[in-house]
Amino acid sequence: MLGKFFRKPDPELGDRVPPGQHLASGFPVLTYGETPSVDQSAWEFHVWGLATPATFHWNDFMAMPQSDFTADFHCVTTWSKLDVQWTGVKVTDFMKHIEVPPTATHVLQHCYGGYTTNLPLEDFVRDENFFAHTLFGEPLPVPHGGPMRTVVPHLYAWKSAKWIRGLEFLDHDEAGFWERNGYHHRGDPWEEERYSV
Ligand SMILES: Nc1nc2c(c(=O)[nH]1)N[C@H]1C(S)=C(S)[C@@H](COP(=O)(O)O)O[C@H]1N2
Numbered sequence: 001m002l003g004k005f006f007r008k009p010d011p012e013l014g015d016r017v018p019p020g021q022h023l024a025s026g027f028p029v030l031t032y033g034e035t036p037s038v039d040q041s042a043w044e045f046h047v048w049g050l051a052t053p054a055t056f057h058w059n060d061f062m063a064m065p066q067s068d069f070t071a072d073f074h075c076v077t078t079w080s081k082l083d084v085q086w087t088g089v090k091v092t093d094f095m096k097h098i099e100v101p102p103t104a105t106h107v108l109q110h111c112y113g114g115y116t117t118n119l120p121l122e123d124f125v126r127d128e129n130f131f132a133h134t135l136f137g138e139p140l141p142v143p144h145g146g147p148m149r150t151v152v153p154h155l156y157a158w159k160s161a162k163w164i165r166g167l168e169f170l171d172h173d174e175a176g177f178w179e180r181n182g183y184h185h186r187g188d189p190w191e192e193e194r195y196s197v
């Protein structure tokens with residue numbers, strides 16, 4: 001009886017797993033290439049391109065409002081993890097600290113190690129997106145992007161840049177690493193926007 005009960009699919013949970021995805025056990029690490037190592041004290045964050053150039057250090061981010069987030073995480077390689085708990089700075093709060101002209105339409109996120117990923121501003125500057133430095137109450141582990149990463153929960157996780165080091169604001173779309181290598185330019189998991197055709 002119990003076994004039957006536990007096998008019963010949870011319709012509420014099912015609704016949260018996009019098509020073609022399955023639930024991962026644990027929290028897998030997915031990194032292309034080497035894992036860079038950057039101390040909090042050495043970590044620098046730059047904005048450039050159309051934005052007025054600016055540099056931020058760790059303490060600048062710590063002085064911004066800190067928020068808790070619970071978000072589902074969907075990797076295009078078909079695993080999802082629900083209810084990941086993060087702490088960090090909302091993208092919308094960060095944006096108050098920089099000057100971006102209305103001509104900017106896209107952003108290219110740049111990471112330590114060379115990884116990049118692109119987003120239209122309407123996908124980047126959203127209430128649910130954030131810079132994360134804490135995962136499940138602990139400092140963000142290096143393999144998961146510590147000291148700082150972005151999290152963009154409404155798109156596949158390759159848009160969530162680990163070891164983030166800066167944002168380049170553009171008036172056009174420019175493909176990031178995976179986008180140049182066959183991934184979809186937007187990556188909505190509910191539309192299964194996995195690869196470019
Ligand atoms: N800098 C950097 N960011 C990255 C990646 C990467 O290889 N380098 N991989 C992306 C991919 S494909 C996924 S699924 C998530 C994985 O995050 P995790 O390793 O914390 O699970 O990070 C994304 N951000």
Ligand SMILES: [Mo]
Pocket residue numbers: 030075076077157158
């Ligand atoms: Mo991924």
